[in-house]
Amino acid sequence: MTTEPSPGPEAQFRAFLAEGRLMLQRSRTTGRYVFFPRIAVPGSGERDLEWVEASGLGTVYATTVTRQRPNPDGSSADYNIALIDLDEGVRMMSRVEGIPPTEVRIGMRVKARIATIDGAPQVVFDPA
Amino acid sequence: MARALRGKVAVVGIGTAGMGEAPGRSAIELLAEAALAALDDAGLSLAEVDGLFTATSVHAFPTLSVGEYLGIRPRFFDGTNVGGSSFEAHLLHAAIALEAGFCDVALIAYGSNQRTAGGKFVSFSEPYAWEAPYRPRVPLTAYALAASRHMHVYGTTREMLAEVAVAARAWANLNPQAFAKGPLTIADVLASRMVSDPLTVLDCCLVTDGAAACVLTRADRAKDLRKPPVYYLGAAGAQWHRAISAMPDLTITAAAESGPRALAHAGVSIGEVNLAMLYDAFTINTILFLEDLGFCPKGEGGRFVQGGAIAPGGKLAVNTNGGGLSCVHPGMYGMFLIVEAVTQLRGEAGERQVRPCDVALVHGNGGTLSSQVTAILGSARTV
Numbered sequence: 001m002t003t004e005p006s007p008g009p010e011a012q013f014r015a016f017l018a019e020g021r022l023m024l025q026r027s028r029t030t031g032r033y034v035f036f037p038r039i040a041v042p043g044s045g046e047r048d049l050e051w052v053e054a055s056g057l058g059t060v061y062a063t064t065v066t067r068q069r070p071n072p073d074g075s076s077a078d079y080n081i082a083l084i085d086l087d088e089g090v091r092m093m094s095r096v097e098g099i100p101p102t103e104v105r106i107g108m109r110v111k112a113r114i115a116t117i118d119g120a121p122q123v124v125f126d127p128a
Numbered sequence: 129m130a131r132a133l134r135g136k137v138a139v140v141g142i143g144t145a146g147m148g149e150a151p152g153r154s155a156i157e158l159l160a161e162a163a164l165a166a167l168d169d170a171g172l173s174l175a176e177v178d179g180l181f182t183a184t185s186v187h188a189f190p191t192l193s194v195g196e197y198l199g200i201r202p203r204f205f206d207g208t209n210v211g212g213s214s215f216e217a218h219l220l221h222a223a224i225a226l227e228a229g230f231c232d233v234a235l236i237a238y239g240s241n242q243r244t245a246g247g248k249f250v251s252f253s254e255p256y257a258w259e260a261p262y263r264p265r266v267p268l269t270a271y272a273l274a275a276s277r278h279m280h281v282y283g284t285t286r287e288m289l290a291e292v293a294v295a296a297r298a299w300a301n302l303n304p305q306a307f308a309k310g311p312l313t314i315a316d317v318l319a320s321r322m323v324s325d326p327l328t329v330l331d332c333c334l335v336t337d338g339a340a341a342c343v344l345t346r347a348d349r350a351k352d353l354r355k356p357p358v359y360y361l362g363a364a365g366a367q368w369h370r371a372i373s374a375m376p377d378l379t380i381t382a383a384a385e386s387g388p389r390a391l392a393h394a395g396v397s398i399g400e401v402n403l404a405m406l407y408d409a410f411t412i413n414t415i416l417f418l419e420d421l422g423f424c425p426k427g428e429g430g431r432f433v434q435g436g437a438i439a440p441g442g443k444l445a446v447n448t449n450g451g452g453l454s455c456v457h458p459g460m461y462g463m464f465l466i467v468e469a470v471t472q473l474r475g476e477a478g479e480r481q482v483r484p485c486d487v488a489l490v491h492g493n494g495g496t497l498s499s500q501v502t503a504i505l506g507s508a509r510t511v
Contacts, residue, residue: 010257036258036374062280062378064272065325066265081262081269083373093259093373102325106280122261 009037012051017121022056022112024088025049035090056112057128058086065101080104084125086112098126130362130393135511137226137234138350138357141170141343142467147456148307150337151244155186156197158339159239163198166341171354172233177343178202179231181218183209184238185251185459194237204230210367211253211494212407214238215462216501219490220363222344232345236466239339240458247335251459253495256371265324267409268332270372270496272324275412277378279326281427284415286326288430290317292411293330293453295439300450302440302480307336308454331411333452333461340463342470347511358470359511361487362393363503372496379427382500383420383491390489391422394504398422401504402485403472404444405465407493408451414438417491418446421502445482448472462492466503473507486510 007015009025013036016023025034027041028048040047061083068077080101085091096104097115110125117124143165146158159182167174180191180202187193191205204225208217215236222234253266264270278284294314300306312330320328350357366382366389369375391398398421406417415429423444424432432438438446449455449468456464469488471477477485486507493500 062273062277063325064269064276064327065322066263066269067322067324079263081264081273083273083378091373093262093264093371095262106276117261120261 009039009049013037014121016051017114017123020114022054022114022123023051024054024086024090026052033088033090035092054112055087058084058110058112058125060096060104060106060108060110061085061091063096063104063106082125084110092123094123094125096125096127131395133223133227134361134394135359136347137223137344137360138347139342139360139466139470139505140345140350140353140355140357141166141168141172142470143169143341144305144467145239145339146241147305147338148336149243150241153241153337155184155239155241156193158241158337159184159194159237159341160197162239162339162341163235163237166235166343169355170343172343174198174200176233177235178204179222179225179234180205181222181234181236182238183207183214183460185240185242188252202231210499212409212460212462213365213492213494213499213501214460215466216363216490216492216503217365219360219466219503220365220501223360223363226344226346234344235341236344236463237339237341238460238463240460241337242459243335243337259371259373267496268324268327271410271412272327273372274378274416274497275326275410278412278415281379282430284430286318287314288415288434289326289331289411290314291433292408292414292438293317295433295436295442296408296447296451296453298439299448299480300454303450303455306450306455307334308450327410333409333457334454336456336458338456338458338464340467342463342466356474356508358473359506359508361396361504361506361510362390363501364389364393365499365501367499370495370498375497379416381416381420381497383417383502386500386502387421387491390502390504396487396504400487401489402445403448403469403482403488404446405469405488405490406446407461407465407491408447408453409457409461409493411453413493414446416497417493421489421491440480448477448480448482462494465490465492469505473505
């Protein structure tokens with residue numbers, strides 16, 4: 001028996017990103033949002049997940065600066081890594097751009113943007 | 129049933145090899161040296177080992193590799209790998225297997241040549257799709273994020289983090305086997321190179337070589353062996369996430385679940401613990417585990433360690449070998465926690481001996497604050 005090929009939640013999420021859309025899964029019955037994309041709600045197992053467009057708004061939950069050797073031209077190669085709590089109630093790793101990495105603060109409001117990282121669309125954030 | 133294991137099995141032998149630097153030696157050679165040293169310590173022969181428990185950073189099928197190398201055909205084997213806390217999990221699994229009669233002599237062993245093999249943290253842990261694009265330095269980034277959150281919520285300071293490294297060094301200075309020695313001040317830690325804010329290079333564990341092993345038997349046999357038995361009193365594990373971005377609250381680890389369960393199985397209260405061996409891959413770990421295990425209230429870990437409180441002569445003996453920060457950290461440090469606890473409970477710790485030392489809490493951490501396994505060990509006076 002063969003199954004019709006159909007993209008799973010991970011592939012669907014990435015396809016949305018490639019279209020420039022940040023989509024999240026939400027359980028129809030519980031209203032709970034899920035990230036990263038899964039086939040069911042973790043812990044309770046509801047399979048009634050639908051895709052909804054994220055507000056893109058969030059708050060910095062934790063932040064660090066990865067320190068690097070400076071670039072050949074002497075400029076800083078340090079970069080930010082942050083955990084962002086989206087307003088929908090899910091958390092993701094990302095980075096805050098547009099300000100020096102040392103200036104990213106916990107509690108800062110941020111807005112999602114889809115950027116290309118290593119040739120693939122990924123979610124990054126700018127100060128809101 | 130969990131409680132029924134109390135005092136039924138004991139650690140009867142411990143061994144280490146290649147602590148610090150072991151140029152020219154492979155990971156499995158070091159592991160085998162430690163295993164044979166542990167068997168010799170117990171007065172048992174390799175041929176008697178019929179339970180094998182092992183994990184490394186370089187063997188996909190660790191019980192197969194170690195069984196082949198040492199020529200063990202175990203009746204029971206367990207290669208559980210949950211990172212650095214694997215060996216505390218093995219301790220629990222060995223206790224269950226011994227008591228149930230699945231094996232009679234259990235060997236737990238680990239080895240790594242991470243320092244001389246390249247000096248970088250070695251792991252075959254797969255990249256995590258939802259974090260990898262942002263180039264985290266695993267595991268450093270995760271612990272830096274946790275530290276940032278703890279500082280934000282509880283007012284923990286870099287000076288408090290530094291105090292953990294300073295205490296670890298002070299203990300290391302009393303341990304002939306420790307790798308990093310010499311004076312260390314809070315100012316030294318603060319002035320050292322920042323690697324991932326707020327953690328400096330001295331807030332991070334060492335990268336060393338090293339191997340460690342222990343041997344367990346049931347308590348009736350343990351009494352007749354070469355060294356005083358160190359009894360298994362209780363153990364429990366908990367896991368709430370894999371990746372740091374999936375950790376529910378970066379200031380509360382699953383040690384808050386594993387610790388109370390292990391203590392309950394052991395019939396021990398936190399106030400009875402003479403020695404706390406807490407997996408200190410980074411300075412924030414010690415603070416988190418002091419809180420989550422109940423040595424101090426949540427959020428007070430930073431203030432708890434101030435003023436030399438966990439250093440020699442302080443109010444609680446913590447990481448008396450010098451810890452992952454100053455003694456040894458070859459990638460998966462959990463086995464060394466057990467070795468130090470047994471050394472202390474036997475009264476063999478020399479200059480750094482904790483007195484009295486009848487109850488030791490051993491807490492392993494794995495992944496990025498992911499797996500938490502707590503074990504309680506005791507001297508003959510506790511059973």
